Amino acid sequence: MASxxxxxxxxxxxxxxxxxxxxxxxxxxxxxxxxxxxxxGKTTTxxxxxxxxxxxxxxxxxxxxxxxxxxxxxRDVAMVFQGYALYPNMSIYDNIRFPLRMRKVPAxxxxxxxxxxxxxxxLGAFLDRKPGALSGGQRQRAALARAVVREPQVxxxxxxxxxxxxxxxxxxxxQIKHMQRQLKVTTVYVTHDQIEAMTLADxxxxxxxxxxxxxxxxxxxxxxxxNTFVAGFIGSPPMNLLAGEARDGIFxxxxxxxxxxxxxxxxxxxxxxxxxxxxxxxxxxxMVYGVEPTGDITYLTVQxxxxxxxxxxxRDFRAPIDTPISIGFDLSRLxxxxxxxxxxxxxx
Amino acid sequence: xxxSLRACMWAPARLCRSKPMASSAHSIKAVAPATxxxxxxxxxxxxPRMRSAFPYLLVAPAVLYLLAITLYPGIFAIYQSLFVxxxxxxxxxxxxxxxxxxxxxxxxxxxxxxxxxGGLSLGLQTVxxxxxxxxxxxxxxxxxxxxxxxxxxLFMPSAVAFMWKLAFNDGRVISDLLMxxxxxxxxxxxxxxxWLARLTLIVADVWQWTPFLFIIFVAAxxxxxxxxxxxxxxxxxxxxxIFWNISLxxxxxxxxxxxxxxxxxxxxxxxxxxxxxxxxPGGATETMSFFIYRxxxxxxNFGYASAAxxxxxxxxxxxAQTLVKxxxxxxxx
Ligand SMILES: Nc1ncnc2c1ncn2[C@@H]1O[C@H](COP(=O)(O)OP(=O)(O)OP(=O)(O)O)[C@@H](O)[C@H]1O
Ligand SMILES: [Mg+2]
Numbered sequence: 001m002a003s004x005x006x007x008x009x010x011x012x013x014x015x016x017x018x019x020x021x022x023x024x025x026x027x028x029x030x031x032x033x034x035x036x037x038x039x040x041g042k043t044t045t046x047x048x049x050x051x052x053x054x055x056x057x058x059x060x061x062x063x064x065x066x067x068x069x070x071x072x073x074x075r076d077v078a079m080v081f082q083g084y085a086l087y088p089n090m091s092i093y094d095n096i097r098f099p100l101r102m103r104k105v106p107a108x109x110x111x112x113x114x115x116x117x118x119x120x121x122x123l124g125a126f127l128d129r130k131p132g133a134l135s136g137g138q139r140q141r142a143a144l145a146r147a148v149v150r151e152p153q154v155x156x157x158x159x160x161x162x163x164x165x166x167x168x169x170x171x172x173x174x175q176i177k178h179m180q181r182q183l184k185v186t187t188v189y190v191t192h193d194q195i196e197a198m199t200l201a202d203x204x205x206x207x208x209x210x211x212x213x214x215x216x217x218x219x220x221x222x223x224x225x226x227n228t229f230v231a232g233f234i235g236s237p238p239m240n241l242l243a244g245e246a247r248d249g250i251f252x253x254x255x256x257x258x259x260x261x262x263x264x265x266x267x268x269x270x271x272x273x274x275x276x277x278x279x280x281x282x283x284x285x286x287m288v289y290g291v292e293p294t295g296d297i298t299y300l301t302v303q304x305x306x307x308x309x310x311x312x313x314x315r316d317f318r319a320p321i322d323t324p325i326s327i328g329f330d331l332s333r334l335x336x337x338x339x340x341x342x343x344x345x346x347x348x
Numbered sequence: 349x350x351x352s353l354r355a356c357m358w359a360p361a362r363l364c365r366s367k368p369m370a371s372s373a374h375s376i377k378a379v380a381p382a383t384x385x386x387x388x389x390x391x392x393x394x395x396p397r398m399r400s401a402f403p404y405l406l407v408a409p410a411v412l413y414l415l416a417i418t419l420y421p422g423i424f425a426i427y428q429s430l431f432v433x434x435x436x437x438x439x440x441x442x443x444x445x446x447x448x449x450x451x452x453x454x455x456x457x458x459x460x461x462x463x464x465x466g467g468l469s470l471g472l473q474t475v476x477x478x479x480x481x482x483x484x485x486x487x488x489x490x491x492x493x494x495x496x497x498x499x500x501x502l503f504m505p506s507a508v509a510f511m512w513k514l515a516f517n518d519g520r521v522i523s524d525l526l527m528x529x530x531x532x533x534x535x536x537x538x539x540x541x542x543w544l545a546r547l548t549l550i551v552a553d554v555w556q557w558t559p560f561l562f563i564i565f566v567a568a569x570x571x572x573x574x575x576x577x578x579x580x581x582x583x584x585x586x587x588x589x590i591f592w593n594i595s596l597x598x599x600x601x602x603x604x605x606x607x608x609x610x611x612x613x614x615x616x617x618x619x620x621x622x623x624x625x626x627x628x629p630g631g632a633t634e635t636m637s638f639f640i641y642r643x644x645x646x647x648x649n650f651g652y653a654s655a656a657x658x659x660x661x662x663x664x665x666x667x668a669q670t671l672v673k674x675x676x677x678x679x680x681x
Contacts, residue, residue, distance in 0.1 A: 073586070085575040090597075099584060
């Protein structure tokens with residue numbers, strides 16, 4: 001069990017910057033989730049922590065020890081690879097056993113540990129198959145079992161649930177969290193799935209183009225986004241971002257007029273989450289573009305000028321398209337962002 | 349065709365809910381089915397039978413050529429092996445040739461020599477090539493300059509044989525070297541001892557053909573998924589452990605195919621024997637090919653030589669077939 005510090009980590013591939021000046025403190029026993037669009041440097045960050053990639057600059061500290069020059073093999077880190085990386089010549093049983101053999105775990109414990117790990121990922125029936133004879137989801141679970149079979153200092157998991165069906169994913173999610181709490185192993189977890197990030201994380205790191213956008217608890221990330229990137233990335237559908245002009249305590253844009261703090265002036269972007277909008281109310285005038293009932297909620301898309309605004313409406317809301325509609329905003333839940341995308345915070 | 353493909357690729361992205369809808373309205377039009385018309389080539393107008401025969405006609409010349417240079421001589425050898433041939437006079441002999449061969453001590457000696465020299469040589473070059481490949485495959489220099497290691501293979505076999513003949517026998521280069529470092533006193537006569545003579549053949553073959561295996565093994569190692577190696581590294585495996593537990597088993601089919609090819613080649617080893625030892629001392633380095641050559645072209649027992657060739661071919665096919673089959677069966681499951 002160990003804490004991890006990244007101090008000003010830089011990774012360049014030739015002239016391409018993969019990770020830019022990244023500093024991060026991961027507490028002992030913490031569950032940290034890396035979230036960001038494809039190609040933003042999540043895997044690269046993980047590989048540097050694992051020791052598979054050498055940082056161009058900066059320092060990596062695991063358990064109080066600078067590990068930059070320590071070989072991957074000696075860092076005592078277990079990783080679930082995005083591409084599984086199972087050993088094709090071995091049965092699943094032998095795959096899971098390999099780290100035990102290599103780490104010289106006494107042989108009489110192997111069977112018990114392997115079966116426990118296999119049980120956890122519901123893979124017991126496939127132990128004597130080779131990876132080639134498994135489905136993508138089964139391979140992914142085998143990779144997960146191989147990582148958790150021993151108790152390393154750090155778990156690194158690169159999208160370990162991406163190929164599972166929704167039901168299995170939900171149950172594995174709970175199991176991973178339970179296991180992490182039980183083993184108290186510091187975990188860095190990469191995902192594209194916001195639900196996964198929100199439910200698993202102690203803290204979430206949002207990255208874009210190799211740069212950390214925000215670090216915070218799931219609540220902070222959701223209700224207190226630091227900039228338009230985070231606001232537009234989190235939530236499904238994400239926050240509506242509407243550019244306009246603010247003057248004398250009023251924010252105006254095509255079809256929109258809402259009060260705003262007097263400190264907000266000039267060209268700004270208004271952010272409002274779909275669930276903080278209500279049908280009727282008069283802050284926004286537009287036309288119904290689409291209505292999508294999903295059962296427990298209805299998604300309403302309203303067009304004003306050239307923009308679309310997403311609204312979560314009541315489950316029984318229905319309206320024909322191209323009819324005028326008026327939308328109200330919850331004024332206590334408005335976010336304003338300056339022209340460069342940074343959040344304009346209310347003076348405390 | 350191109351148009352419809354583009355429309356399909358773009359439409360879902362444009363229709364996505366969070367995009368501005370001005371553009372999504374007209375992109376819907378673009379999805380309208382653009383029927384792809386199959387091109388009407390000249391082939392279509394021909395009769396159905398002509399069409400199905402066409403591919404065969406295309407490959408026919410190559411097939412005929414191959415049959416003429418491989419199958420015809422093979423059948424001819426089998427046919428000839430049933431006769432006692434004295435120049436133009438063929439006398440029917442049935443299976444007499446085979447019967448005599450199986451009782452011919454020289455044949456068995458040649459078979460034994462082939463197995464000993466070929467087996468040692470093959471084993472040695474496989475191990476050396478594997479070791480070199482293991483140490484070298486991560487090296488960028490090896491990646492870029494593989495072709496250099498192929499050089500010994502590119503030389504004419506007889507030239508290589510003459511070179512080794514010079515080095516061992518006529519020029520005494522190797523004897524001199526051994527004397528200089530104090531391993532021997534006086535000149536070594538490589539053709540005086542059974543095992544020294546065999547050694548010269550082995551050294552020559554290993555020198556010329558290890559690169560062939562090396563190149564194949566390096567390519568196989570470089571083709572392996574790097575993530576697997578990294579995973580093993582994180583699991584705590586040392587480089588030798590990774591090679592032994594993972595890389596080597598994964599290379600198995602490649603190794604078997606390469607070694608089989610090499611083995612087939614080695615069973616027909618002739619040039620080096622002909623130039624370097626002529627089978628001496630006392631037939632200890634006479635390989636199957638040399639035995640066949642001697643029977644056919646020195647003693648003019650063509651029927652007898654043909655029978656020996658047929659036997660050798662049968663054995664080679666049998667061994668190669670079993671090896672390759674087994675390698676691929678266990679590689680799959
Ligand atoms: N070895 C490499 N050489 C050059 N560029 C690389 C290399 N590895 C990664 N990159 C680049 O670095 C960037 C970050 O890659 P990374 O694999 O970390 O993305 P990611 O956040 O894991 O994305 P995804 O969610 O798709 O897995 C990408 O733009 C990628 O093209
Ligand atoms: Mg990735």
